[in-house]
Amino acid sequence: MSARIAGFKPLAWALAVVALFGVAWLVDLATLVTLNVYVILSILALSMALVWGVAGIFSFGQSVFFGLGAYAYAVLALNGQGSAIALGAALLLPVAGAALMGYFLFYGRISDVYLGVITLTASLILFHLVNTVSGSDFRLGAVALGGYNGIPGVPPIALFGQELDFAQLYLLSAALLVLVYAGLKGLVRSRFGQVVAAIREHELRAELLGYDARAHKLGVFVIGAAIAGLAGALHAAWGGFVGPDVLPTWCWARSSCCACCCCPRACCPGCASAYRAATGAPHERPGIPAGPGHPH
Amino acid sequence: MSAPASPQDLAIHTEDLSVRFGGVVAVDRVNLSVARGELRCLIGPNGAGKSTLFKTLTGQQAPSAGRVRILGREVNGFERHEIARLGVGVKTQVSSVFDGLTVDASLRVAAGRHRARRPVGSVVDEVLDQLRLGAVRRRQLGALSHGQRQWVELGMVLATDPRLVLLDEPVAGMSEEETARTAELILSMRGAGRAIVVVEHDMRFVRRIAERVTVLHRGAVLRDGAVDAVLADPVVRDVYLGREEHVRA
Numbered sequence: 001m002s003a004r005i006a007g008f009k010p011l012a013w014a015l016a017v018v019a020l021f022g023v024a025w026l027v028d029l030a031t032l033v034t035l036n037v038y039v040i041l042s043i044l045a046l047s048m049a050l051v052w053g054v055a056g057i058f059s060f061g062q063s064v065f066f067g068l069g070a071y072a073y074a075v076l077a078l079n080g081q082g083s084a085i086a087l088g089a090a091l092l093l094p095v096a097g098a099a100l101m102g103y104f105l106f107y108g109r110i111s112d113v114y115l116g117v118i119t120l121t122a123s124l125i126l127f128h129l130v131n132t133v134s135g136s137d138f139r140l141g142a143v144a145l146g147g148y149n150g151i152p153g154v155p156p157i158a159l160f161g162q163e164l165d166f167a168q169l170y171l172l173s174a175a176l177l178v179l180v181y182a183g184l185k186g187l188v189r190s191r192f193g194q195v196v197a198a199i200r201e202h203e204l205r206a207e208l209l210g211y212d213a214r215a216h217k218l219g220v221f222v223i224g225a226a227i228a229g230l231a232g233a234l235h236a237a238w239g240g241f242v243g244p245d246v247l248p249t250w251c252w253a254r255s256s257c258c259a260c261c262c263c264p265r266a267c268c269p270g271c272a273s274a275y276r277a278a279t280g281a282p283h284e285r286p287g288i289p290a291g292p293g294h295p296h
Numbered sequence: 297m298s299a300p301a302s303p304q305d306l307a308i309h310t311e312d313l314s315v316r317f318g319g320v321v322a323v324d325r326v327n328l329s330v331a332r333g334e335l336r337c338l339i340g341p342n343g344a345g346k347s348t349l350f351k352t353l354t355g356q357q358a359p360s361a362g363r364v365r366i367l368g369r370e371v372n373g374f375e376r377h378e379i380a381r382l383g384v385g386v387k388t389q390v391s392s393v394f395d396g397l398t399v400d401a402s403l404r405v406a407a408g409r410h411r412a413r414r415p416v417g418s419v420v421d422e423v424l425d426q427l428r429l430g431a432v433r434r435r436q437l438g439a440l441s442h443g444q445r446q447w448v449e450l451g452m453v454l455a456t457d458p459r460l461v462l463l464d465e466p467v468a469g470m471s472e473e474e475t476a477r478t479a480e481l482i483l484s485m486r487g488a489g490r491a492i493v494v495v496e497h498d499m500r501f502v503r504r505i506a507e508r509v510t511v512l513h514r515g516a517v518l519r520d521g522a523v524d525a526v527l528a529d530p531v532v533r534d535v536y537l538g539r540e541e542h543v544r545a
Contacts, residue, residue: 204376
């Protein structure tokens, strides 16, 4: 039975990918624009699936990195930089933010719900900070940050000197979604990914084997931030706008719903570890599977 | 007897090691030396400080005073993984295994830290052979029996090819049959200069595996020597039976 299902798996994946791209020619533009935001949030959801689902890091901070990516892209694109530089910055700024925040979190041995509280607070602080920078003095280059009004008129992504229209942006987002998924699948199967899964299951045991859990968790956190930042940049380019609404947790909540709907197997270990952290339940608690079937 | 080994040649060497929790002295100026290749049991009644000493040796608990030298390196201030990387394999009192991973995946993660960097696959096969757990290699740890989980944890320790093995109550909660097999397994881990330290309550198990024992009581070393002599010592017997006049005197 399972062998037969395994035989169909590549075919099912191929069909899913064909459907993901083929839909661009099948639906009207308005529907495609809506679908595009789902695809972009699915990339954000994948960063959640990695950080929470695979590594068990109960982070509410993915929206922070999503927002940093969106603002980095918007500010640089509006300052006349090319899409490559703006997208590069949308990866690098969240990476730098995650490295700084993650260093203090993981090397300070903060975990479980405490990490959730701190990352949630960080997202709210950034949300309120961005809300306040509404005066004309708050500029980065030629771009006014706009406070709660956000930054309008964000240019679309240009590839090979050609600005992408809505359909092309959808195809780019879909291609990036497939690439990110495949990359993460490879990461989870790699030795690094296996060690990260082991750290999620029992951090002390992994350390007693000689693995530095702090460095591994920081690595995953930073990779997750880069993916969230990429999603943020796509979101800014999709809407031609970025505002502080991308930063707080409603965005995270939306992405986590997306993560659990799109990729429940990836989320289950994270949900189980969060449940254990919140309730103090032991690993063996009946009915709470300790990481069933995460994708490795 | 040969000349006493220098601290550099010892697997474990502590000097006046103390651990305090507020006003409670859990480990009190312990001087412990374990030679390379030795199998030592650390015994003592509940609250004697065995587990605290064990945690201090493995970097899980910082000492309040004194020095700890493991395999020739002073490890005060070392992180847990840094001590492990010296070639120290640890099995904790409450079994610590990767419940959501399979036996195979768990051993592969452990074999990734093999001291001589041998290929992971061959190390895993060897360990599974030694543990006789080949039949369950594809099963998740969370689905195994208590004894099997303990053995997989021992297997993870073995897969790193440690020079010093520290085992905290390896047969706690095991049946008679499982205990016998664990004793066999621990004895088979000896060799190639590998030192093994076992913290244990079960005296029959201690007699079965140990040559030399150290008795802890109230955080301090009470007796240290050959297993038969120490276990026959009236003071040690009284400590275990709860009569403590000898100790207070």
